[in-house]
Structures are given as structure tokens and as C-alpha cells.
Amino acid sequence: MTAASAQSDATPDSDVLVRVQGVVKHFPIRTGLLRRVVGRVHAVDGVSLEVKRGETLGIVGETGCGKSTLARCVARLYDLTGGTVVFDGKDISRLSRRGMRPLRKGIQMIFQDPIGSLNPRRRIGSIIGDPFAIHRISRGEQRKRQVQELMRLVGLNPEHYNRFPAEFSGGQRQRIGVARALALRPKLIIADEPVSALDVSIQAQILNLLTDLQGEFGLTYIFIAHDLSVVRHVSDRIAVMYLGKIVEVATVAELYARPRHPYTNALLSAVPVPDPDHADQRERIILVGDVPSPINPPSGCRFHPRCPKAQNLCTEVDPELEVKKDDGAEHLAACHFPVEVGEQLSRARAGIAQPDRETATDVSRETVQGAIRPQDRS
């Protein structure tokens, strides 16, 4: 919380489009005939961040870390368990569906699945025209003209107005989704893994389209992905999530040059390097174990059971997201023992009892180097 307030001092309110403060989203787990609540999934557990007008904020993290849930909380597709979301100077976190309706024009989403996000039984002219129909903006011939204008804008043939989603390729379908999100001229577009389901060759086309549209309409993006190279390509700033919390936020250059959180280091070291000679020299950090269950997250720092630098303090005190020594005001990390420049994390030894950690790290390091190299060369 201190971090968020420190950040809000730094940036004037008018520059901030979205301010997320201490957002919590728990999903109850119910069983039995009486649907008794037996536990909670801590999908998002106290996230604070800001999105400035016109920027692209990338959110990365592995599957199940809560990045999609966070996006749906910001878009108010979910009710929040706690915390506030301020959009364009207005607190939207407690608005009802009816109260939210006029604000929907300002926030739109692009979804991951280009097949599932388009109704298979409706023609795409009708799908893209939905925003105009729902907000009673236009009808008949005028709506058709607007829809065809949008189709042209995203690179679709306007003559395909009467086709069904099944008649388009994956990339074209994602363009339909982009056109629909763009219809109401929103201020913020939340893209939830918009290219994960597409071929690599098509990914670039969609990313370029999104970048072009951002320049043209002054859009702000929250861009969610698990592919670090995609996020790096489109983002101005990146937030790294782990198990429902943000562990590090920084500008792209900062994050890639000086990652402070051990988890960020591990993530970055997992990105494949196209040059095999270079890949040999790079340090690879292999994390032990799996992501713990969000139903019963670890005490203190959530990353401590897998962290190569964990100490006793980490098991007890949850670290704040704050500016670390030598970092700029834009670079926040939630770690008691941030990684220093030049530090070799794979040599680090945790200060807490963790059975089979040492052997696991050594063995995996050797096998990975042995196994990956021939493949990289081929």
C-alpha cells in the first residue's frame, strides 16, 4: 500500500487512467448439498498498480497466477472481494451492473480465444454491430456503414459483413474481436492473451495492428500474456505477477536490464535465446517445485518455498512492493533480498530448510545444459 501511495505522489492524477488499489478477488469453494464454503481460491490478493494514459502495461506471469482475474476485476466483469478500481477519476469498484453500463464504453476487452469469443450462430456484421445496438447508438444502414468502416480499419474485407465466424481464419477472427472492442472508441482496452491462440506469423500481424490503433486513437492497453517476448514487444511497462500478487513493476528497459525479484530473474532466464553460442553463456535459473496452491498460499513472501535466496524473514513477513536501493521511482519490487546486478542466482543458497533443493538445482542445471544445447544447434 505504501508503494502505491508513493507512486501516486509521483504521478499527477490527470495522467493516470486506471488506479488499482489493494484489489482482492477470492473465489469461494463450495461443496455438498448445502453449498457450504469450505475454502477460498486467492486468485488476486492485494494488487495495486496504475496505468497511465496512452501507455501499454504488460502483465506477465505463469498460468493460474491471477492475471486474467485481475483483468476481469478491472473491467468489472467480476465483483471485487476488496480494494478499489478508479477509472478515469471515478471509483467503479462498487458500481452495480446498471451503474457500470455507461462506463462500459470506456473499457473494452479483447479475449484470448478467437473461436469462443465470437457467437458461432451470428453473422459478424451483427457481432461487430453489437456495441452500437447495446448502447443504442445507431441502427439500420448507418450501423452497417459504421461496422464496415471498423472492418476496414482492422484489415477485414467489409464485403464479408454477412459471413459467419466459422468462415474466417484465427487471425481474421481476432481482428473481428479487435473491431468489436474498438467500436465504442474506448479509452482502455484490456487484451487478455490476445495472441496466445494464434500462429507465430499471425501474432506479429495482430500485435502490429494493436500498436497502430494505439497510435491512431490514443488507446491505453492492459496487455496480458505469458509470452515474455510478446510483452516486451508491445509494452511500455511490465508488471510481473506470482500467485495473486505483483512481485515487480518496471519499465521494459529497466525490467530486462536489472530484474530485482528472483522470480523475474527466473522468468527472464527461461526466455529462449535465438543465438546458441550466446545461450551457452547465459545463466539459467531453474526453479524447484510447482506453484503452490492459491487455496492455501504460503506464509510471508509467497515465493519463498521456491526462492533460491529465501531466508527466515521471507517465511514470516510479506514484502511490500516498493522502490529498492539504486532504482528509479518507476521500478518497484516486492522482495526482502532483491537481486543485485551481477549476482549469480543459480549459485545462491537459501537460508531455510528445504529438502532436496540443492541436489535438484544442480541436477536440473546439468541436464538442461546437456539436453538443450544439441537442440538449439539443430
Place this chain on the structure above:
Amino acid sequence: MSTAIGGMDAHLAQANVAEPEGEAAAEIQGRSPWQLAWGRLRQDRVAVGSAIVIFLVVLLAILAPLVAHLVGHGPGEQFPFTALNTYGLPVGPSRAFLFGADDLGRDVLVRVVYGARISLIAGVVASGLAVLVGGIVGMVAGYFGTVVDTALSRFMDVILSFPLLLFAIALVSIVGPSLTVTIAVIAFFSWAVVGRIIRGQTLSLREKEFVEAARSLGASDMRIMFVDILPNLVAPLIVYATLLIPASIVFEATLSFLGLGVVPPTPTWGNMLSDAESYYKVAWWFIIFPGGALLITTLAFNLLGDSVRDALDPRYARLFKA
């Protein structure tokens, strides 16, 4: 905006190259899922045969007065001198009575044709009501979930666990038998089956991303249900409507057979079978013709229902070259 779009031309050109359109501009209108299903249905010989049979039955029911006029016998007219022999037993099929006569000296052919009217009306109206009520209740239960779902689902369970014949007998003894009551009883016992299936389908549909997309656009619950979910439920609804019709026809015949349906002297296949019960040893035509009509009609509807289901199921499409 037009100036701004100019800047994107390069990008658009690139996109168009990457995703070329091989189609001629004339063929813009895509084939809808319905058109594809219709194409598959027309290739299905069983479906076409069943449809022809159903068409003939409907035609005969509509033209029943014409049949009666041509034969010269009314549906309730008795011919004690020509239709009954000297022992008072009905005569068999002959030139005067093509399907024979019944115990009261009436023409079985004319009565079978008139009976088709009752059967079709009862079958279609009762199934229509059942699909309408079941569709709405199932969709509401599945879409809203939680308490609404629990209440409606339990209600459907209660209806499905009713002993339906006992209920029908009790109800008819209170309000008296008539076609309206028969249709109401059939619809009342059929809608819950449809409701359950539609509820299940809605449960899976509402988790689809296109529903989430509609919600993020600010669509109301009503709009999501009727614009986004309903079009995806039409296929199962059509299938269940075509499969409910024969079941309703048989149910109507059962009620009439038990004297709980349409009151004599109005001819229905059910009460004709009931009358024939005591005569079938001496007058086989009395039971064969109404029974046969019932069998052929329900069989045709059932086969058509199966074909419609196959045609609407996209997974089945691979077996055909559509």
C-alpha cells in the same frame, strides 16, 4: 478520420496480402449453420421419406371432409343396414367401406382420417407448449444459476417424479375430459424434460467467452439470453420438438384409449383402438387401421427427429460432403 486511415493503408495492404480472398465478390453471402444443416437433411433419404409420410398425413387430416365427401360417409354417421351384417357384426373392407366398418356401423377410413386431425393437433400443440415452457424455464434456470436454478430444478424434478397416468385420471375426473385438458396434461408432463436439457446447455453456454464479451459491452441479461444464448439453443429445441410430437401423439392416444382424452363420438386413434378392443378377434380391420396410422405417423416423426438431430450436430458434418 479519413486522413488517419490513410496512414494505415500500408498496414492494411500487408494484411490483405497475408490473408488473401480467393472468393469472387459475387459470392459474399456465407452459408449459415442452418443452411448447412438443411443441405445435410436433404441428402438424408430417411429424412426425406419421413417428411413425405408426415406431409401426406397432414394433407389427409386437412382434406378429411373431402375424403368423407368422396366416400359418401360422415365421420359420425352410422350405417346399420350396410355396415353391419345380420348378426350385428361390422363388415370387413369392401368397395363401400374401404377400411371396413366399426361396431356401430361407421366407416373406419373416414374415422381414421378425422382421427389424424386430433392426433396432429394434440401432438403439435402439446409439444409446442412443452418446448416453449421448457425452453424458457431451462434457460432462466441455467443462466441465472444459484437460488433460481435450485428452485426451478427441484420443481422440474418433482414434475418428472409424478405418476403421470394417475395424475391424469385424477385431473380428468375433476375437470372432465376434453381436447384442451388432454393437451394441457401432455404439455405439463413433457416440458420438464425439455427444461432439464436446455438448462444443461445454457449452463455450458453462459461460460463461453462470447457471453463474457457481451457482458463487457454492457448487454443486459435479457439481451444476452435472447440474442446470444437462444440462437445456440434452437438446434436442441428443434430436435426435442420433433421427438416430442410422436410421444405426445402416443400419450394422447393412451388417454383417449382409457376414456380420459377426447370424448366420443369425436373420432381419435386412441378411442378407436379402445372400441376395437372387444372386436379385434372378429374384425381385424377395426384395430389394424387406426393402430397402423398411429404407428406410421409416430415412426415417421421419430425418424425425422433423429435425422434433424444428426443434421444439426456439427460433429456429424464430417461424415458428409456438405
